[in-house]
Amino acid sequence: GLALASLLGASQVASALTVGFSQVGSESGWRTTFSESVKAEADKRGIDLKFSDAQQKQENQIKAIRSFIAQGVDAIVVAPVVETGWRPVLMEARRARIPVVIVDRNVAVNNDQLYVTRIAPNFVDEGRKAANWLMDATDGQCDIVELQGTVGSSAAIGRMEGFNEVIGKYEGAKIVRSQTAEFTRAKGKEVMESILKAEGGGKELCALWTHNDEMALGAIQAIREAGLKPGEDILVVSVDAVDDIFSALKAGDVNASVEMSPHLGGPAFDVIEAYLDGKRDFEKWMVMDGRIFTQENYQDEYELRKSQ
Numbered sequence: 001g002l003a004l005a006s007l008l009g010a011s012q013v014a015s016a017l018t019v020g021f022s023q024v025g026s027e028s029g030w031r032t033t034f035s036e037s038v039k040a041e042a043d044k045r046g047i048d049l050k051f052s053d054a055q056q057k058q059e060n061q062i063k064a065i066r067s068f069i070a071q072g073v074d075a076i077v078v079a080p081v082v083e084t085g086w087r088p089v090l091m092e093a094r095r096a097r098i099p100v101v102i103v104d105r106n107v108a109v110n111n112d113q114l115y116v117t118r119i120a121p122n123f124v125d126e127g128r129k130a131a132n133w134l135m136d137a138t139d140g141q142c143d144i145v146e147l148q149g150t151v152g153s154s155a156a157i158g159r160m161e162g163f164n165e166v167i168g169k170y171e172g173a174k175i176v177r178s179q180t181a182e183f184t185r186a187k188g189k190e191v192m193e194s195i196l197k198a199e200g201g202g203k204e205l206c207a208l209w210t211h212n213d214e215m216a217l218g219a220i221q222a223i224r225e226a227g228l229k230p231g232e233d234i235l236v237v238s239v240d241a242v243d244d245i246f247s248a249l250k251a252g253d254v255n256a257s258v259e260m261s262p263h264l265g266g267p268a269f270d271v272i273e274a275y276l277d278g279k280r281d282f283e284k285w286m287v288m289d290g291r292i293f294t295q296e297n298y299q300d301e302y303e304l305r306k307s308q
């Protein structure tokens with residue numbers, strides 16, 4: 001307020017940005033690291049962060065964004081649950097002249113004026129990387145179980161597309177079961193249990209492909225409880241490269257994970273600060289890259305993370 005402005009002096013007040021952040025939820029280790037990282041980055045920059053956890057429901061996100069608009073925040077960051085249904089609320093933000101930055105999953109809107117930029121990896125490419133690794137490891141001969149992420153999320157849609165594109169080139173490779181486990185560990189275990197039963201115990205299966213690490217970590221428990229060795233009897237390939245997956249790589253329970261950095265707060269705040277400074281020529285998609293960690297190359301990163 002004004003009283004504060006005269007106490008602090010104009011420049012300090014000008015730098016005290018208020019940013020609303022609508023986060024998907026806390027369904028995975030990747031997600032909670034992402035939330036913590038955004039909060040830490042906001043603290044570091046003296047940004048007043050209004051954090052809202054949507055508990056995986058788009059309607060909660062829309063409510064949160066409307067409330068950010070009503071509060072007159074300087075900018076809004078959205079990590080959308082699903083792709084569709086964003087146009088009305090993004091129009092409202094635009095009418096209020098509040099810049100919106102999309103991070104992580106995508107929004108399907110045909111007007112790219114509705115947001116400043118999107119900071120995210122290429123999910124299709126992540127799926128391709130996972131599939132290329134698996135096709136190499138199995139010479140293209142593999143009966144695969146797929147655990148999908150949240151239905152309608154661009155992360156699940158893209159990863160599925162890229163993976164299927166690659167295995168489609170191999171006659172001996174096919175998805176024998178595919179079901180959503182909603183990106184969570186509990187569902188990953190539960191769904192894998194029922195799949196193993198339906199598959200007569202799972203001895204004929206070659207690999208498990210999961211759209212995130214959290215589901216893989218649940219599913220490997222189910223595999224073990226079914227009397228099989230995850231990582232050997234059933235190969236496991238996944239996405240995220242969260243800290244917990246490194247222990248699983250070390251134990252040999254998981255074979256590969258495609259990396260996706262959870263540190264999206266820094267780049268999002270950089271964009272917001274530049275935008276509020278007058279910059280307008282942003283790329284519409286700032287693409288993040290990631291490595292693939294396997295039992296051959298995980299060691300250095302494992303040590304690095306342990307030391308942090």
Ligand code: GYE
Pocket residue numbers: 027028029030031104105155183211212213214239240260
């Ligand atoms: O892989 C998963 C999370 O949208 C890319 O969501 C993100 C995914 C991530 O819950 O762990």
